Amino acid sequence: MRRYLVVDSSVLIFYDRRGALEDFLRQKKKENYTVVIPKAIALEVVDEAKEFAEEIKQVAPAAANRILASVERISAAVAQGLIQVVTVNYGKYSKVMDNVRKHLSRLDAASEYAVKKGDPELVALVIQLYDEVKEKVFVATLDKGLLKALKPFIKDVEYEIMKTWALIAINLDVTLKIGILD
Amino acid sequence: MVEKTVEILRAIGNLNKARIIAHLAKHRGETAESIGKHLGYPLPTVYKYLRELEAVNAVESEARGNTRVYFAGEFKLEVSPQKLMEAFEEQTMMELYKARFGAEGVEKLRKVAAKAKAGKMTFRQAAASLGITYFEFVSLLDEVGALDA
Incomplete structure (x- = not known):
């Protein structure tokens, strides 16, 4: 039975900094999880990280090299199929993403246009995958704020704390969720 | 590495x-x-x-x-004065941040990180409010031990 595990950037960075990313991903594969990330998250951990490394390489070459090495490892994990990058269907889930942006901008008293794509795309991806398989979708993140942002969009939340990160098993009732923040 | x-x-x-x-x-x-x-x-x-x-x-x-x-084991160790210098003198992300944003920036980081750790904002929101990348923000949190449960 295919189980989706949507992994946030925070988890990828956490494990990679410990030299344990590949082990983590292979372990999840062994446990029959398909590890997925939305495109916005792939951009964060690859393109944005590369840009940051470029920015600092004159003043901190060793740090820049470490970041580029991390980018290479994550890119290799994608190339090897250990992480699948999934495009969120904006046409179908734009309403969900708008609602997530509104919700987050209220928390931060900031413009919803300032909300970065990663959060709404992650939430939309969870719903998109549930629509596809109609089974629990798992989410791994170290970001409590993101877990709270997910809550209004899901009916039941079961928290399973695994070591240092929270793994949520989500049963979704999609129709109910989209209506909540209108 | x-x-x-x-x-x-x-x-x-x-x-x-x-x-x-x-x-x-x-x-x-x-x-x-x-x-x-x-x-x-x-x-x-x-x-x-x-x-x-x-x-x-x-x-x-x-x-x-x-x-x-x-x-x-399969390992290769490059030991040279240059490599040893890199090993012991590499800058932490926090040192880098402080060099770019000063003491005021570090204080702002401390407050924003506390809010993010408490779940009052997402990491992405926190990074955006500091004007830094998500990668840098999470690396900073990790360096100060704010990612461990």
């Missing part, structure tokens, strides 16, 4: 441990008893050394029946 260089140096920076690796490079798949006998080390010492060397993958082991046999 320079962190790996320091880790391996720390683990093998002892002549007896280096001898164990050299011995295993020549005699693959030996038990701890056999290593101790060949090199003249007490068995508890051999086990201690093997544990420390395995932790940095300088040595690997596998179970064979009721016993465990050891092999030299």
